[in-house]
Amino acid sequence: MRLRHKPWANDFITEHSQYAISNPEQYKGKWHEIFGNHNPIHIEVGTGKGQFLAGMSKQNPDINYIGIELFDSVIVAAVQKAVDLQLENFKLLNVNAKDLSEYFDGNEIHRVYLNFSDPWPKVRHAKRRLTYKDFLSLYEKILIKGGEIHFKTDNQGLFEYSLISFSEYGLQLKYLSLDLHNSDFEGNIMTEYEEKFSGKGQRIYRVEAKYMNEDI
Numbered sequence: 001m002r003l004r005h006k007p008w009a010n011d012f013i014t015e016h017s018q019y020a021i022s023n024p025e026q027y028k029g030k031w032h033e034i035f036g037n038h039n040p041i042h043i044e045v046g047t048g049k050g051q052f053l054a055g056m057s058k059q060n061p062d063i064n065y066i067g068i069e070l071f072d073s074v075i076v077a078a079v080q081k082a083v084d085l086q087l088e089n090f091k092l093l094n095v096n097a098k099d100l101s102e103y104f105d106g107n108e109i110h111r112v113y114l115n116f117s118d119p120w121p122k123v124r125h126a127k128r129r130l131t132y133k134d135f136l137s138l139y140e141k142i143l144i145k146g147g148e149i150h151f152k153t154d155n156q157g158l159f160e161y162s163l164i165s166f167s168e169y170g171l172q173l174k175y176l177s178l179d180l181h182n183s184d185f186e187g188n189i190m191t192e193y194e195e196k197f198s199g200k201g202q203r204i205y206r207v208e209a210k211y212m213n214e215d216i
């Protein structure tokens with residue numbers, strides 16, 4: 001489903017179409033053509049203003065990164081980072097994550113990052129959480145076998161919910177941290193929200209969840 005852009009955001013996104021891909025369904029199964037290589041592809045769902053993914057792209061030139069963001073008014077900041085840093089391994093899609101399988105084929109994605117996803121604290125909104133079982137099923141469809149979700153949040157309620165959701169889905173949990181910034185985890189790249197919340201003294205939770213669907 002196509003999203004409608006605000007005119008100013010539309011102009012900006014159109015002007016930088018080498019970073020903000022306007023017709024992603026056309027590349028389903030052939031994202032290597034866009035990147036010009038067959039390197040692994042990692043996506044961040046709900047990438048916001050893109051600080052995390054821009055940092056990862058710069059740090060890991062042999063991995064291709066795609067940011068998925070619903071709001072055009074937010075994604076322009078991420079596009080600006082790609083332009084400023086001239087990142088060839090960083091693309092952005094202004095789409096809704098619920099439609100991911102329209103844009104990516106099975107086995108096309110190597111890793112999904114979820115950073116500071118909206119918590120949707122009301123029980124009746126649980127289906128909107130990006131770690132709800134339907135989203136886990138969607139990620140499984142586009143990930144390689146044994147693919148992983150790497151998840152960070154400041155929100156204890158969302159973290160606890162997500163650990164249960166991952167476990168109930170049969171994902172294996174690894175490297176669980178209840179206080180990332182006071183752990184021995186190396187190479188953490190902060191997101192915009194992470195800077196904001198950790199700056200206020202809030203602790204950051206992190207976990208990796210692996211799909212146990214590899215052929216034996």
Ligand SMILES: C[S@@+](CC[C@H](N)C(=O)[O-])C[C@H]1O[C@@H](n2cnc3c(N)ncnc32)[C@H](O)[C@@H]1O
Nearest residue numbers: 046047048069070096097115116118191192193
């Ligand atoms: C709380 S912000 C966090 C942004 C960024 N990851 C960070 O940590 O700074 C969550 C972002 O996820 C985006 N988002 C929420 N649901 C989404 C969906 N279904 N598809 C794409 N983006 C979504 C929101 O628009 C918002 O920009």
